Amino acid sequence: MPGPLEGLKVVELAGLAPAPFGCMVLADLGASVVRVDRVGAAPAVPGDVLGRGRRSIGVDVRRPEGAELVLRLVAESDVLVEGFRPGVTERLGIGPAQCLARNPRLVYGRMTGWGQSGPLADRAGHDINYIAVAGALEPIGRPGQPPTVPLNLVGDFGGGGLLLALGLLAALYERERSGRGQVVDAAMVDGAALLTTFLHGMSSAGAWSGGRGGNLLDGGAPFYDVYEASDGRYVSVGALEEKFYAELVALLDLADAPDRRDPARWPELRARIASAIATRTRDEWAALAEGTDACLAPVLAPGEAPAHGHNAERGTFVEVGGVPQPAPAPRFDRTPAGEPTAPPTTGADTDEVLAGLGLTGDEVAALRSAGVVA
Numbered sequence: 001m002p003g004p005l006e007g008l009k010v011v012e013l014a015g016l017a018p019a020p021f022g023c024m025v026l027a028d029l030g031a032s033v034v035r036v037d038r039v040g041a042a043p044a045v046p047g048d049v050l051g052r053g054r055r056s057i058g059v060d061v062r063r064p065e066g067a068e069l070v071l072r073l074v075a076e077s078d079v080l081v082e083g084f085r086p087g088v089t090e091r092l093g094i095g096p097a098q099c100l101a102r103n104p105r106l107v108y109g110r111m112t113g114w115g116q117s118g119p120l121a122d123r124a125g126h127d128i129n130y131i132a133v134a135g136a137l138e139p140i141g142r143p144g145q146p147p148t149v150p151l152n153l154v155g156d157f158g159g160g161g162l163l164l165a166l167g168l169l170a171a172l173y174e175r176e177r178s179g180r181g182q183v184v185d186a187a188m189v190d191g192a193a194l195l196t197t198f199l200h201g202m203s204s205a206g207a208w209s210g211g212r213g214g215n216l217l218d219g220g221a222p223f224y225d226v227y228e229a230s231d232g233r234y235v236s237v238g239a240l241e242e243k244f245y246a247e248l249v250a251l252l253d254l255a256d257a258p259d260r261r262d263p264a265r266w267p268e269l270r271a272r273i274a275s276a277i278a279t280r281t282r283d284e285w286a287a288l289a290e291g292t293d294a295c296l297a298p299v300l301a302p303g304e305a306p307a308h309g310h311n312a313e314r315g316t317f318v319e320v321g322g323v324p325q326p327a328p329a330p331r332f333d334r335t336p337a338g339e340p341t342a343p344p345t346t347g348a349d350t351d352e353v354l355a356g357l358g359l360t361g362d363e364v365a366a367l368r369s370a371g372v373v374a
Contacts, residue, residue: 001027001028001030001053001337001338001339001340001341002030002335002336002337002338003028003029003030003031003328003332003335003336003337003338004029004030004332004335004337005026005029005030005031006030006031006335007030007032008026008030008031008032008078008079008172009031009032009034009076009077009078009079010023010026010027010031010032010033010034010077010078010079010080010081011033011034011036011070011073011074011077011079011080011081012033012034012035012036012054012080012081013035013036013061013070013080013081013082013083013084013089013094014035014036014037014038014041015082015083015084015111016045016083017050017127017152017156017157017160017161018083018111018155018156018157018160018161018164018188019081019082019083019109019111019160019161019164020048020050020051020161021050021156021157021160021161021162022081022109022111022160022161022162022163022164022165022168022186023035023054023081024050024051024052024053024161025161025162025165025328026079026165026168027052027053027054027340028052028053028328028329028337028340029328029337030335030337030338031079032055033053033054033055034054034055034056034057034073034077034349034353035051035054035055035056035057035344036057036059036061036070036073037056037057037058037059037346037347037374038058038059038060038061038346039058039059039060039066039347039371039372039373039374040058040374041058041346042346048343049320049323049325049343050343051343051344052320052325052340052341052342052343053340053341054343054344055344055348055349055352055353056344056345056346056347056348056349056350057069057347057349057350057353057354057373057374058346058347058350058373058374059350059372059373059374060371060372060373061092061094062092063371063372064093065367065370065372066372066373067092067093067094069354069357069367069372069373070094071093071094071098071099071102072102072357073353073357074094074099074102074103074106075102075103076103076357077103077106078105078106078107078172079106079107079108079109079168079172080094080099080106080107080108080109081109081111081164081168082094082108082109082110082111083110083111083112084112085112085121085122086110086112086116086117086121086122087122096108096110096183100181103181104180104181105175105179105180105181106181107168107171107172107175107181107182107184108181108182108183108184109164109167109168109184109186110183110184110185110186111160111161111164111186112185112186112187112188113125113126113127113129113130113155113187113188113189114130114187114188114189115185115187115189115190116185116187117185120133120189126152126155127152127154127155127156127160127188128149128152128155130155130159130187130188130189130192131150131154131155131159131188131189131192133189134155134159134188134189134190134192134193134196135192135193135196136154136155136159136192136193136195136196137149137150137154138212139196139199139210139212139215139218140212140218141212141213141218142212142213142219143211143212143213143214143220144213145212145213147212154192154195155188155191155192156188158191158192158195159188159189159190159191159192159193159194159195160186160188160191162191163186163188163190163191163194164184164186167184167186168184170184171184202215202216216240220266221240221260221266222260222266222269222270222273223237223238223239223240223245223248223260223269223273224237224238224239224240225237225270225273226299227273227274227277227278228274228277228278229277229278229280229281229282229284229285230278230279230280230281231281231282233281233282233283233298233299234282234298234299235277235282235285235286235296235297235298235299236296236297236298236299237273237295237296238295238296238297239294239295239296240295243293244293244294244295245260247292247293247294247295248294248295248296250294251288251289251292251294251296252273252276252277253276254272254273254276257269257272258272282298282299283298285298286298303324305317306324315327318339318340320339320340320341320342321342321343323342325340327340328340346374347373347374350364350368350373350374351364354367354373
């Protein structure tokens with residue numbers, strides 16, 4: 001696929017969520033990604049669009065012959081990505097030492113929850129556990145309520161897959177100077193912690209009191225929150241700056257609104273805003289806010305977002321294989337990304353990829369007969 005990463009060759013050992021997302025970002029931007037799936041394995045998430053833009057080969061990497069195929073792929077690639085617990089790929093014979101011995105320029109990306117070191121490195125966990133320990137979960141939610149689970153956006157994707165993609169590209173940039181590859185240890189606990197940097201800064205400046213739902217950006221401020229409209233749907237309000245707040249006040253017709261600079265009057269102000277927004281539907285408010293800087297926008301469900309006028313004009317969403325989904329991002333003026341292709345079926349490209357490594361049809365047939373490849 002065209003894009004700024006066209007020509008970059010990536011080998012992905014099939015996994016779940018963060019590593020596939022990071023590889024999807026690379027594929028979206030033009031990298032050639034070969035996913036190594038388990039022989040005979042059904043998709044972990046049927047129809048998972050994170051697998052778009054790939055080719056797939058089915059290889060039993062637990063067998064020496066399968067591990068050797070991965071090493072042959074690595075020898076001709078720029079990046080390998082794996083998302084197993086520490087030590088797994090070493091035991092399979094495709095760890096960093098083995099791969100870098102075949103290709104000293106290889107960037108070896110390791111995507112885990114806890115990282116490659118530390119007392120929790122070998123422990124099981126999921127997104128919610130990693131962001132909890134990182135300090136990213138506790139601040140999210142309403143006062144007096146448990147923390148709100150932010151889907152798996154903070155750990156798996158923001159602090160995981162995107163961090164992995166950034167780390168891989170940084171290592172590739174460094175390789176241009178040194179000529180050497182290296183190992184990238186991308187841990188979701190590190191990435192989630194990194195996402196909270198702003199909160200640490202606000203706290204040290206006395207601008208974040210701690211606790212949930214009582215601060216400027218966590219719904220504590222009535223001018224930065226979500227409100228229910230008359231149809232039971234919601235609008236978002238984010239009028240932080242004074243000039244934008246003035247437009248919000250005019251839009252909602254909040255005559256004699258309480259002084260927003262006085263937190264003691266926030267409950268009264270919140271009630272006034274909520275009462276005003278409850279007089280119209282979500283889409284009526286969205287229409288009224290168009291052309292203003294009141295910082296009021298409709299809260300859309302994922303299925304609604306592609307049809308929003310702004311998203312539609314920008315092409316923020318595309319349809320791939322009949323499934324609406326976010327388009328590649330960011331955008332480039334000289335080397336734009338192409339249209340993503342649908343996720344491959346497991347092992348669909350085995351013959352083509354192995355032929356590219358120089359294996360003959362008889363050799364591939366023999367490996368298939370032995371159950372090494374699918």
